[in-house]
Amino acid sequence: MPDGEMLELAPQQVREMFTRVAPRYELGNTLLTGGMDRRWRKLIQRLAAFGPDEHLLDLATGTGQLAFDARRRQPTARIVAADLTPEMLDVARRQPGAETIEWLEMDAHSLPFDDDAFDVITHGYLLRYLVDDLDTALREQWRVLKPGGRLVALETGPGREGPLGSLARAVGGRWPRIVGRLIGSDPGDYGFLQESTLAFLRPAPLAAALERAGFTDVRHHGFLQGMVCVHSAVKPDPNK
Structure with a gap:
């Protein structure tokens, strides 16, 4: 599939796919990333700079890894973790400390929250599933953030141009299906995860989408030849 040719799944299709992978989702993530996801999650928490009196929304929370990371950082702050797939949330709710987070x-x-409701929004691997209307989804996140609020997102993409980027795509194109077989999941589901990676945006067009939504101070940190990026942005505060 050519770079930039977006893959789209209806919400029900996304829900069905993640229902199938939910029981082994964390193991799959660890194998897919070679354990490097821990490093990326630490960077997310550092950029989010979540304070003790702040409110955080973790979208596409899955089994709650980013939400639990934030809870360890701030034991008493309010954390809301949301996901499309109830089976993912079931896994999250069974983990120690889950009772301190609102699932x-x-x-x-479309987010069922008031304007300016959260200080921080985080999410991992969400935006590629919102490509049907990415601008609207980002404006929703901008809407529910307070002025001065931070958005930090872990996302995959087709990686850098050039020989090293091509090599990374060649290796990465096979690995997800292998992981799917290793953990006993449908290789097709993990194959779609990789196809959606190769079809998503590189940092520059994603930064442009964030800026169209109203965000400023848009930045990214790239890993694995740009196939994984942590993006950060701020909702400007007109009083500062």
Whole structure:
């Protein structure tokens, strides 16, 4: 599939796919990333700079890894973790400390929160599933952030141009299906995860989408030849 040719799944299809992978989702992530996801998650928490009196929304929370990371950082702050797939949330709710987090099932296309409700929004591997209307989804996140609020997102993409980027794509194109077989999941589901990676945006067009939504101070940190990026942005505060 050519770079930039977006893959789209309806919310129900996304929910069905993640229902199938939910029981082994964390193991799959560890194998897919060679354990490097821990490093990326630490960077997310550093950039989010979540304070003790702040409110955080973790979208596409899955089994809650980013939400639990934030809870360890701030033991008493309010954390809301949301996902489209109830089976993912079931896994999250069984983990130690889950009772200190509010778990909600929702579609990230439309957020059922008031304007300026959160200080921080985080998410991992969400935006590639919102490509049907990425601008609207980002404006929703901008809407529910307070002025001065931070958005930090872990996302995959087709990586850098050039020989090293091509090599990374060649290796990465095979690995997800192998992982799917190793952990006893449908290789096709993990194959789609890789196809959606190769079809998503590189940092520059994603930064442009964030800026169209109203964000400023848009930045990214790239890993694995740009196939994984942590993106950060700020909702400007007109009083500063």
